C-alpha cells in the first residue's frame with residue numbers, strides 16, 4: 307500500500323511541462339536550502355502544510371484526463387521539495403503510469419542513483435534537472451545554502467546527456483551569485499545539452515526588498531552587464547540574503563540566451 311505524504315496538488319498547469327497540460331504533485335522535504343526557494347514551507351516546515359490524501363489525488367487525476375486539440379495532455383509532474391528523497395517515489399510513478407499518465411520529475415540532481423533507477427525502469431518520460439551553479443563546491447553551496455557533493459549533480463547530468471530520455475536543465479539566474487564568470491563555466495559544463503531553461507530570480511513570497519546591501523548590489527549591476535559573482539553564501543545570513551537580491555532585467559536574460567546558443571541546442575526563458 308502506497309503511503310506517501312503529499313503536500314500539494316495542482317490539477318491543471320500550463321507552465322510545469324513544456325508543451326503539455328499537466329497536473330503537479332508536491333512532495334515535502336529537501337536536502338538543499340536555496341535562498342530563492344518558492345516552496346519554502348514544504349522544505350523547512352512540511353508539518354505546517356496540510357496533507358492531501360493520495361486516493362483523493364488519484365480520483366481527481368482519473369477524472370481530469372481529457373484531450374484538447376493540439377495540446378498533449380495526461381502528464382503528471384512530481385515536484386517538491388526534492389522527490390528523490392522519498393523511498394516510495396518509484397511506486398508513486400508506477401501508479402501514475404498504470405493510469406496511462408506520462409510522468410515528469412523535477413529534481414535537484416543530488417540522488418543520481420535514484421534517478422538512474424527511475425529512468426532505467428521506464429518510470430519517467432521527462433526530467434527537469436536543476437543546474438544551480440557551475441559544478442564547483444563553493445558556487446553550489448552559495449546557491450543551495452548548504453554543502454553539496456557536486457559529483458552527484460555531475461552524475462545526474464551525465465545520465466541525462468547520455469541517455470535517451472527527454473529532459474531539460476534549469477537554472478535560476480541569481481544576480482549576485484551567478485555572475486558572468488560562473489555562468490560561463492556553467493555553460494562549458496552543460497555543453498551539448500538538449501535544452502536549457504532560464505528562470506529569472508523572483509523574490510520569494512513574504513520576503514521584502516530592503517536594506518543598504520540591496521542598493522549596493524543594484525549600483526554594481528547598473529555598471530556591469532552581469533553582476534559579479536560574490537561569495538555571499540558564507541557571509542550573509544539567509545534572511546538578509548533573501549531580502550536584497552532583485553531579478554535581472556529581461557535584456558540580460560536575452561543576452562544570456564544568445565550566448566547559450568553557442569553551447570546548448572535550445573535555450574528558453576521560462577514564463
Ligand code: SF4
Nearest residue numbers: 336338340343387414
Ligand atoms: S532544491 Fe528546490 S525545493 Fe529544494 S530548497 Fe532548492 S529550490 Fe527549494
